[in-house]
Amino acid sequence: MTPTPFRIDVPQRSLDDLARRLDHTRLPDDHDNADWRYGVPRAWLEPLLEHWRTRFDWRAEEARMNAVAQYRVAIDGVPIHFLHVPGKGPDPTPLVLTHGWPWTVWDWEAVFGPLADPAAHGGDPANSFDVIVPALPGFGFSAPLRRAGLNVRAIGGLWRRLMCDVLGHSRFAAAGGDWGSMITAELGHAHADVVTGCHLTLPLLPGLDPRRIPADLYAADEQWMIARNRAARAVSEVHVTAQRRDPQTLGYGLEDSPAGLAAWLWERRRNWGDPGSDALVDPDRLCALASYYWHSRSIVPSMRLYAEHYDAPWHPLPGRAGKLLSVPTAFAVAPFELMLIPRALAARETDLRRWTVLPAGGHFLPVEQPGALVAEYRAFFGGLR
Template identity: 35%
Template sequence: MSARSLTRREILVATAAAGAVGLLPGTLNAAATSSSIRPFTVNIPLEEIDELRRRIMATRWPDQETVADRSQGVQLARLQEIVRYWGTKYDWRKAEARLNALPQFMTEIDGIDIHFLHIRSKHTNALPLIMTHGWPGSVFELLQTVGPLTDPTQHGGRPEDAFDLVLPSMPGYGFSGKPRGVGWNPDRIASAWAELMQRLGYDHYVAQGGDWGAPVSSAMARQAPTGLLGIHINLPATIPADVAAVLAAGGPAPASLTEKEAVAFGSLETFYKNYRAYAAMMGTRPQAIGYALTDSPAGLAGWMYDYNNGEPERLLSKDEMLDDVTLYWLTNSATSAARLYWETMGQSVLLAPAQKTSDISLPVAISVFPEEVYRAPETWARRAYRNLIYFNEANKGGHFAAWEEPELFSAELRAAFRSLRPGH
């Protein structure tokens, strides 16, 4: 991977060249036309890819699970199949080419390098949108939305539905820098994103996030930086305090719940029983779990694959999943990414301290996907967000909705933000 500073003339030349294919890097303000924003290209040395394959082929496997289902984790035969494919047929260069086909940049914010993609629409008056990925995701989970969001006329939308996209990698994730000190929680990331949008010259914009992107986007809405019009989230913090208390105590669902609220309570019980351990382990011992994830490709693949009840197997191809796993491996970011849980005291994204919804007055839009780990009922959403402008239950998709159902996800964003566009 490489990054270098450009002169103002080089930036203008690059901008003009990118414009020929409709991918303008963006209008930079006076501060950003200096070396503070640098073009970035991914170019992993061949020896690192060869070393990954060598480690994959040398995997030392555990014995087989003692049950016939996934209750002890991803099953040995299934993971062996995936890892064998990873070491013999998977091609990282295709993933690298997908990234390099889009304008990528680096900029230092608050002492750390932030990697981001910046894709401008060919349509005039496109609404700027910053989207935040989650764990164990990356910018890869958002790439299939680039076409539908920036060029809606080719994907069932209208010119006035277009967005300019900013897709950053969170600190400690992917090609962004790794924090060398504490404090990089959703609030601090939100402040960095506001600085990024200002640096790119946007005087108005919206924000979106699922998984960890939800508390980051919620923190942005709470901080209400100049120019932020509203947010869209697809994993909202809508659990009422009294319900959260019952869950924490291990009690049964309150009798007063509606049918949809009872379903939501049941999904929360399942989540905390089966998958809360991920947040607990990374939230309390990210360094300890990181030793294993950093040294064993198969261990990293198993840890990431098993998350969220087999979602990768259900909705993503092997290559899509392995693009993400390989990115974590090649950037050595398993530990630095896990520390985000430690920064929030081991809590999951559903109960992260950053999601103080009562402090949010900006407009909030919510989409609920049927295979999400937690399906927020509208009654709880309206209790949590006092300025809820959009709520919709989609008919398909899950936790990584942008990755799994990019066309549907993009249609949700068009509808969610339509009323916030200037001049609407």
């Protein structure tokens, strides 16, 4: 399994087709919806679509992305696209960063440089990382996906093979957000023999049902988490149900309509993050996100991950005793994350070494608070060297 260099080069016909579709967008009427009660307001969406149609420059975005070394490799017949930013230091720690939905590998861009080349960003060169960022199967250019059954457990196995068999590391560190947190937890649970430590932002673990956490397990200074969990369900449950039960049906509309795709993706970016984060609603960033899913034609396989996961429950491995994560584990707790657990539960189920409650941030920490995340990784993984 030898990886081959890869460059993003979207055919001009795809750009022309997108422009034609955006030119002929038909938007529904929208009234009494300024509070987002019925979903994305037309008054918010329409100017962003116009920006995508007339001002966003995909070729400039493509050139920026191609400045990072990229590769593709097939593992058990599954195509995997990954970024590799080599560490510049005496002994870089191999670190796999895993994204979620609706993320892309480029959501990690602001942390690449500081982690790989700390000396150039005010850090200690002895605390450098060899950064590997794979795209989840079926997402972006980890395509085309022709195989079912790739849930969190299966992807954890693929990541082990990528890091060990393809890239030749005997041990590595792992971190992620959203699905990436779950896959990171799976690596710490099922592949502890090769994982030095796990850092999570979305605190989901094998067999954990966050809806069944007793309220009294939250400490007095964690009671705000209960209210946050309740509020987050109002903006997150609909997509889980739709993408678990009807990803293909929903996908016909999103694959055919860039406006529909954009509305579905952009609503989540806006509503799942810290309301104070301008980065999440930057027009060029939103257009880059929609373009990535559009040109790679990956919206349907990305949504199918929900069916793969929730239809085959993520249980602890049979015969395992002790903590769910036996490797050193850290949690960064963002106040606007979609789900939060009490520290007592994290300490009970993992080898908890670090627990940081951040002052800001939500579901997309690499975009919202990249500096805080870099500091977290340096402090946690640096202590494991």
